[in-house]
Amino acid sequence: MAAHISKPIPALYTVYVLRSTIRHASVYIGSTPNPPRRLKQHNGEAKGGAARTSREKLRPWEMVALVSGFPSMVAALKFEWALTNPHSSLHIPGESRIAVSRGRKRNGMPMRPIHTLKSIMSNLHLLTGVQSFSRWPLKLHFFSKDAHLAWNDWLTSSNESPRSGLTLLEEYKPSVSGSLEGPRTIHDLPLDYKHIADYVQKAQNVVMFEQEGHCVHCSGEIASTQDLLPMCPNPECRAMGHLTCWSQYALGPDNDGTIVPDQCKCPSCGGDFRWGDMMKELTLRVRGAKDIEKVLKKKKKQDANNPA
């Protein structure tokens, strides 16, 4: 590990479900940190598309759904492979496996069952609840009503309930709260850390001026030069503490062996947040000096522009 240079949690890494707008039975699963760019590649507007999406008759493709929030590229690739190979993924317990392969390929490996939107949604539901991925800070975005319907159909038909740890976002619907906004697309996804610029700025200010104070949890002294000190992501809350203390607090006293927290409630401000959001900022602060510079520069510009 020493040789390895850790990176901050990516601003966005997604596993997406691609569907041909011409032939809805054609679906494709991929992963990317930049869905708009990747969609262009699939549609032949940029280099680097996949061979399976290269048929002109099936273009253009659309992303009907995607899963975001992967804490690393490795995580996204793991999930993508599992979703693409639900018949053989070891992450799926045998008793709960949905996809069953029929026949074997020439190399002896079991043949992959043909994907359909329904099968993908069913396996998405399965994989997001599987041990290996259940505690990842994932979000499921539906950019097509068909995808959401397929998801709901599967839930109803299997009497399953949506995973507690999975955030569902019906992007194809106009946001209920903000009625002014129309349906969101993949182009509205945050590709950089700009969406947490305020959060980053807040933490930077605290660290820069050495205002860490004491650990929120253990009240011990903390120093950003020695400790990993997550800060509450909620605005106006500057609660900081040891990483392990945060996790211990987030997991609660009734921890049954879970190590990675998911939902967390700030002891200071009482606001809820997801563990992944806090970790994103922490890793960015610790490992992404350049990224922070970019984010803060943009923020300054925006701040400068907005008042003007």
Place this chain on the structure above:
Amino acid sequence: MASHNAFTSPSRQATSRDAFVIESSSPDLPPFKDLLSQTSNASKQLSKGTTRKGSDITASKPPATTKERKRPNASTSKYWKLTSSIETPVVIDDTPPTEKYHNSRVQFPNESSKPGPSDVLGQGHRSPDQPWKAYKISPPRIEMEGGIMSRPPRFVSNIPDSEDCVVMVDENSKSIMEGQPLETPKSHPEKMGAKEDPSLPLNLEQAVARRLDWTPPETKKAICDNLASVFEIGTSPFRDEEQVTGLKTILAGCGYEAPEENYRPIPNAENSGFLNKRKLIELVPATSANSTTPEPQEESPTKPKAPKKKPRTITELATAAYKLPTNDVVAEASATVAGETESKSTDLAGPTANGKAKSKPRKKAAKPAKKREPKKAVLLSPNTALKAAENQNFLFGTSSQLAREQSPTLLRQIQAAMKSSVEFDDSHILDVPVNSDLVEPQVQKPKLWEAAARNLDGDLFDVEIVDLVGNPSSPPQSEVPKDPFGYIGAENEPSLPPLSGITTDRVDETFETLSDILPPTNPKVSVPEDEPSPFSSRQVIDTDGQKPKDVPGVQSGKTSSSASKLPSTGFESNTPQDPEATPPCPSYELFTDAQLAKEFASYGFKPVKKRAAMISLLEQCWRSKVGGAGTSARTLTTSATAFHPRGNPSQVTEKPPSPKRPRGRPRKSPTPTMEHEQVPPPSGQPPSSPPKPRKATRKPKSSAASLKSKQPVDAVPTQESPKRGRGRPRKSPPVGLETGSAAPKPKSSTTRTVIEIPDSESDNDDNSSISSSSSPELTSSPPPMPMDLSASINEDTELSLSVSNSEDEASLFEYISTAVVTAPRSTDPANPSWHEKILLYDPIVLEDLTAWLNLGQLTRVGRDTEVSPGEVKKWCESKSICCLWRVNLRGKERKRY
């Protein structure tokens, strides 16, 4: 002309100077010479008028010379130039040097007859016939001596007889060739000079100068040669004019005709004056070849023939040295030697028809039949290829092969030696484990065997063997001696038929010899044994009564122990023996720490850190368990065989005498026995694992296919699959600490494909299953750990672990979690602790975390056993921790994650 004159002039001047010097001494004579005869333009120029005037007679000559030149021109410009160059120098040189010579030698008389340079010419003209003839002879010799081309032409020009000139040229070439002319010409000029000399009194002075001239003329000759072309045009006409017409006329007639034809070859020689001799010499053969069509042609063909034959003969000779012992070789050698003179085509044919016929057919038949044909056979089928490869081993060495091949006796001897050596090795080594290759097994195995024998309990192994033997009713030993090495037997049997069928009679013979040598002990019987032996024990059972017996025995032992667990095990016949047969003592040394810990726990012991202590304790427990059964088994089976299988499952072949069976048996027997028997002690772990059966089925299929489907494929896979998959895989995977197992796996797979498919099947299956499982998880090598390994292997899918060892895993996971969480947090944000990494969603490198856990962290938490990366992976996945292997699927270390 001016240029020519200018060029010529200096040389002439030099000559003229000499002449002048001479002149000073004797002014009259030299100028006259120059004027009269010679080319020296200076002299001519100086005395052009005189020369022209004086040489009115010569006026007739110029046309002749010109004609001569023209004629060659007509023929070919090149020749003309050549000829011209020749002629011109001849003319120029001729006049001065010849005259000089004449003067020096002959000229004295001329000088003496100064007033008559014209006279000289006149003499030449006047008495062309006789004196010229003399001159004719002389010029060639001059050429020979001085190497000057000019002289002869001069003579030619001067000399009236064209025929003579022609003759001269021919003679020159010929003379050069022959070397005759030198003497004769000299004598002639001398004679001429002698004739002339008496007339002149002032010989002394002139003689000195001319002596000087003598030496220079040679240099001049060269110069003249260089300048020859220049001189030719300008000078020649004058001289020609000066020279006697009669000569020209005479020369023209004869000389022109001849020169064209004859000169052509000559000019080449004459082109470079100095090189002429060499070239001439060289040219002679060429010219001779050209000219003398019959002789040279004959010679030339003979020569090429000889070299062609020689290379072949050389090779033959080289081989002959090796072949000497055999009569055939000698005959061939003699044939080749004698046959050198003969035609190219009959290289091998040699001198005598008998020798040729014998040599050719023998070589062709012997070499191609054995070498080439076997290769074809290899191409035909993999089995044959394997066999052929084995056969090739016997025939190793190119040169030595040739020698050996030719003599059947040698082959037989070699084969016999091979067999004897093999047998010897077998006796010592006992086991030639998996791979058929001669090189690998012999040396290493014995050591392993010894070690295994020491460490393992001989009783248990013996018991197993006994069971096998007893059940089948056929003594394994008998089989063993026949084919110490499974491959040998396989080679002999399979290889012989294919080779014979494919190869020619000779090949068949060779094979026959091999077969004769090998089979005598077990000609036919051995064959079936051999075949089954390489294959898995299951196959053996189906095909041959003997083998099946053995195999079932082993399996039965396994099945008996784990009969309840593994109903599907194919060896039902073995079951009766099961009680007798005690499961072989597991090779605890091969167990991973985790496996040992489990095994240890199964006996109710608390985990001990030291492996040695654990192993010793486990062995004691095992012995106490097995007890009398092992002894009974020993009685039944031969002790030797019994030990081997236990010691090294991979070494399968315990029995020195029968190579085939040991492979098949030991592998199968050890693995199945180990699995079944060992499984029971850990009793809790036996549960069937779905993934393993899959693998087992897959593997058996492949193995069966490779095996030629002698035995029913279905039975084999079913047997293997249930046993291995259920019992071992689940248990083993957690145990599988041995990352190193991955390396052995590929080897085993390779071995399967290559030769020992049958033998390796059982082992290979285990290996393959391991390999199929995720890389690091593959715990221990399949053979050593029957119980645990099988479990680990089977669980390519890690899921099985939870089912089989849920309790153990749960406890282990708790330990791991505790170790990770309770570890102190790091004081360097750049190097977070494992817990912090996990909280940060960092991908966890399993090897690193495993190493960290095993380096005291688990002990700190209260767990003394080590964990395997596979277990750590399961723990990570159970905690939704993103984990990965240090090395990606392509075997390269990850650089970004």
